[in-house]
Amino acid sequence: MNYQDYRSQFGGAIEKIGGALYDTVAYATGVSVLLNFFNVVRNNLALSNMELAGTLASPKAFMIRAIRVVILQPPMSMARAAAGAIQPGAVNNVATLINTGVLTLTIGAKQYCQFPLWMLPAGSGACGIQASDGDVADPGEIQDMATNGEPDIFNVRVLTKPIFLGPQINFISVLTWPVGVALAGGLNVNIQVILDGDLLRPIQ
Amino acid sequence: MESLRQYQNYNSQFPAGKEVIDASLWDTLPYATGVTVALQFFTALRPTIDLSNMRAAGQLPAPESFLVRAIRVFFKNQPESTATAAAGAVQPDSINDIFLIITTGTLVLNIGQKDYGIYPLHMLPAGGGVSGSMCVNNVLIAGAAASYGQNGRPHIRNRFVLAIPVLIKSQINFNVTVTWPAFVGPIRTFNMCVALDGDLIRAIQ
Numbered sequence: 149m150n151y152q153d154y155r156s157q158f159g160g161a162i163e164k165i166g167g168a169l170y171d172t173v174a175y176a177t178g179v180s181v182l183l184n185f186f187n188v189v190r191n192n193l194a195l196s197n198m199e200l201a202g203t204l205a206s207p208k209a210f211m212i213r214a215i216r217v218v219i220l221q222p223p224m225s226m227a228r229a230a231a232g233a234i235q236p237g238a239v240n241n242v243a244t245l246i247n248t249g250v251l252t253l254t255i256g257a258k259q260y261c262q263f264p265l266w267m268l269p270a271g272s273g274a275c276g277i278q279a280s281d282g283d284v285a286d287p288g289e290i291q292d293m294a295t296n297g298e299p300d301i302f303n304v305r306v307l308t309k310p311i312f313l314g315p316q317i318n319f320i321s322v323l324t325w326p327v328g329v330a331l332a333g334g335l336n337v338n339i340q341v342i343l344d345g346d347l348l349r350p351i352q
Numbered sequence: 353m354e355s356l357r358q359y360q361n362y363n364s365q366f367p368a369g370k371e372v373i374d375a376s377l378w379d380t381l382p383y384a385t386g387v388t389v390a391l392q393f394f395t396a397l398r399p400t401i402d403l404s405n406m407r408a409a410g411q412l413p414a415p416e417s418f419l420v421r422a423i424r425v426f427f428k429n430q431p432e433s434t435a436t437a438a439a440g441a442v443q444p445d446s447i448n449d450i451f452l453i454i455t456t457g458t459l460v461l462n463i464g465q466k467d468y469g470i471y472p473l474h475m476l477p478a479g480g481g482v483s484g485s486m487c488v489n490n491v492l493i494a495g496a497a498a499s500y501g502q503n504g505r506p507h508i509r510n511r512f513v514l515a516i517p518v519l520i521k522s523q524i525n526f527n528v529t530v531t532w533p534a535f536v537g538p539i540r541t542f543n544m545c546v547a548l549d550g551d552l553i554r555a556i557q
Contacts, residue, residue, distance in 0.1 A: 228488060228496055229433035232539055235486075235498045239431045242482045243500065247428035247543070248402040258557060262405055263376055266426055266480035267547065269508055273483075280487045288490025290498045292431070297506040298483040305508055307374040308421070308551065326400040 157350035162207065167347030169210060171196040171321075172220075172340040175245065177331040185321040185341040206315040207350055214306045214344040215253070215261065217323075218270040219245055221337050223278070223293035235290060236332040242294040244329045251341065253311075255319045260311050265323070269297025271304035304344065366556035370415070375552035377418060379404040379528075380428065380545040383453060386537045393528040393546045403543075414522040421550040422511045423469065425459065425503050425530075426478035428543035431486065436495030447501035449538035454503055456532050459546070461518070463526040468518050473530065477504025479511040517550065 171185040172195040190196035199205055224238040234240060249265035273295035280291050297303050313319055321341050331337055360367065379393040380403040398404035407413055432446040442448060457473040481502035490496040504510050520526050528546050 228490060228498065231433055231435040231496070233433055234540075235431040235433040237431065237486070237498075239482050239484050239486060239500050242484070243428075243430050246480070246482070247430075250401045260373060261375075262401070264378060264402065264426075264545070264547075266478070266506075267376060269480055269506065271508075276485070278485045278487050280489050282489040283491040284489040286490060286492055287433075288488060288492070288496050290433070290486055290488050292484060292486040292498070294482045294484030296482070297480055297508065300507060302509060303507045309372055309374045311373070324401065326402055 157352055159351075161351045162348050163351045164346050164348050167210065167345060169197060169343040170340055171198060172338050174336045175329070175331070175339050176336050177334055178328045181325050181328055183323045183339065185323070187320050202318050202320055204313060204315050204317075209315050209348040210313040210343070211346040211348070212307065212311040212313060212343045213346065214304045215251070215263070215268050216270050216272075216304055216342040216344065217251060217265050217268040217296055218272060218340040218342065219296050219337060220340060221294055223291065224332050225289055225291045226332055228288040228290050230287060237290055237292040238294040238332065239292045241331045241337060242296055245325075245337075245339070246296055248325050248329070250324050252322045252324070253319070254322070255311065255313060256317055263305070265296065268305050269303045270295055270299065271297070271301050273299035275299045310345065364557060365415075369556060370553050371556050372551050372553050375418070376547050376549050377405060378545055378547040379406060380543050382541050383538070383544045384541045385539070386535055388532070389535050390529065390531045391544065393530070395527045410525045410527055412520060412522045415555050417522045417553045418520045418548070419551040419553070420461070420514065420518045420520060420548045422513045422548070423459070423461065423471070423476050424478050424511055424547045424549065425454070425473050425476045426480060426545040426547060427453070427501070427503055428545060429501060430542070431498055431500040432539055434497045434499065434539070435492070436497050443497065444539060445497055445499035445501070446539070447499050449542075450501035450503060452536035452538060453544070456534075456536060457530050460529045461526070462529065463518065463520055464524055469514070471512070473503065476512045477510045478502055478506065479504070479508050481506035511549065
C-alpha cells in the first residue's frame with residue numbers, strides 16, 4: 149500500500165497565514181508575583197488558542213513578529229482619595245501592573261525577550277468617553293477606565309528581529325512582579341499575552 | 353587537555369558567530385521630590401528585574417554588545433487625587449509633576465569618555481503608559497480633581513529614534529546622566545526609568 153496516496157496533508161507542503169497565539173491568566177489581587185502563559189491548554193477560545201501546552205503541534209511553526217500585553221480592566225467607580233494621595237481605580241490598576249511587571253519569553257532553554265510591561269502596549273481595548281454628574285458627599289467618587297497604552301492597532305511592539313518558533317519546541321512566557329499588586333475594589337483582573345506573527349501549517 | 357584548541361570541544365558558546373535580537377536595556381531610579389538635581393543610570397545593579405536588566409554595572413558583559421536605536425524616559429507614575437487650584441493658578445497634579453520634571457531635565461548618554469547625545473527630557477517620550485479617562489463627583493465648592501500624567505502619548509510610535517544608531521561594545525563603560533538646574537517639587541517621590549531600545553548582539557548557545 150502506498151500511504152502517500154491517503155495523506156491528509158498535501159505533499160508535505162506548508163502554507164503561511166497571518167496568525168496570533170494568545171493566552172489569558174487571572175491576576176489575583178495582592179497575591180500574584182508570577183504568571184505563566186502558553187504552558188496550559190485553556191477550556192475556551194476566549195482564553196487561549198493553544199492546542200498543546202507549551203509547544204506547537206508538528207508541523208506547525210510560528211514566526212513571532214510582535215508581542216502585546218492586554219490588561220482586561222473594566223471601568224471602575226471608586227471613592228475619591230484624599231487630596232495629594234494616590235487615586236485607586238482602573239487607571240491605578242493598569243499603572244501599577246505595568247510599572248513593575250516584566251515579561252520574559254523563553255524558547256527552548258534560552259531567553260529571547262525580556263521587556264517591562266509598559267513597553268508592550270496592548271494595541272487594543274475599549275475606547276470611549278466618560279462623563280459624570282452628582283453631588284456626592286465629600287470625599288466624592290471617581291469613575292475611570294484604562295488600557296495598557298492607547299488602544300490603537302499601530303500601538304504594538306513589533307520586534308525589529310522576528311523570532312521563529314519551530315514545531316515541538318517548548319516555549320513559555322512568564323510575567324513577574326517584585327511584589328503583589330493590590331487592585332482596586334479587591335477585584336482580580338485578567339491579563340492576556342498575545343504573540344502576533346506568521347503561522348506556518350500544512351496544506352490540506 | 354593538551355592544548356587550548358581542545359577546550360573548544362567543550363565550548364558553551366557556538367563558535368560560528370553571534371545572534372541578534374530585539375531588546376531593551378533599562379534602569380530605574382527614584383526622583384525625590386524637592387531634592388534630586390542629578391541621577392546616573394546604568395552604573396549599578398538593581399535588586400529586581402522591574403528596576404533594571406543590567407547584568408554588570410556600567411557595561412555589557414562580553415561578548416554582548418548593543419546597538420542603541422531609541423531612547424525613552426518613562427515615569428512609574430500613579431494617578432493622584434488633588435484639590436482644584438484657584439482660578440488662574442497652576443494646577444498641582446500628576447500632569448504638572450511630569451511637566452516640571454521633563455521641561456527642565458536634560459539627559460546625556462556617555463560611552464567611554466565621550467557624550468553621544470544630549471537631549472531635554474521632553475524630547476524623549478516614554479512611548480508607553482496608561483491610556484484612559486477619569487472623572488470626579490464631589491460637593492466641594494473648591495472642587496476636586498483626579499489626574500495621571502506620563503511623558504508623552506502612550507504610543508509605541510511615540511519614541512525618539514536616533515537618526516544614527518550608536519553601538520555600545522562589550523566591556524565599554526557607559527552611563528546615562530540626567531540633571532536639573534534646580535530641584536523640582538512633584539507631589540510625591542516616584543520612579544523614573546531610562547530605556548534604550550535596540551539590537552542586542554550575543555553569543556549563540
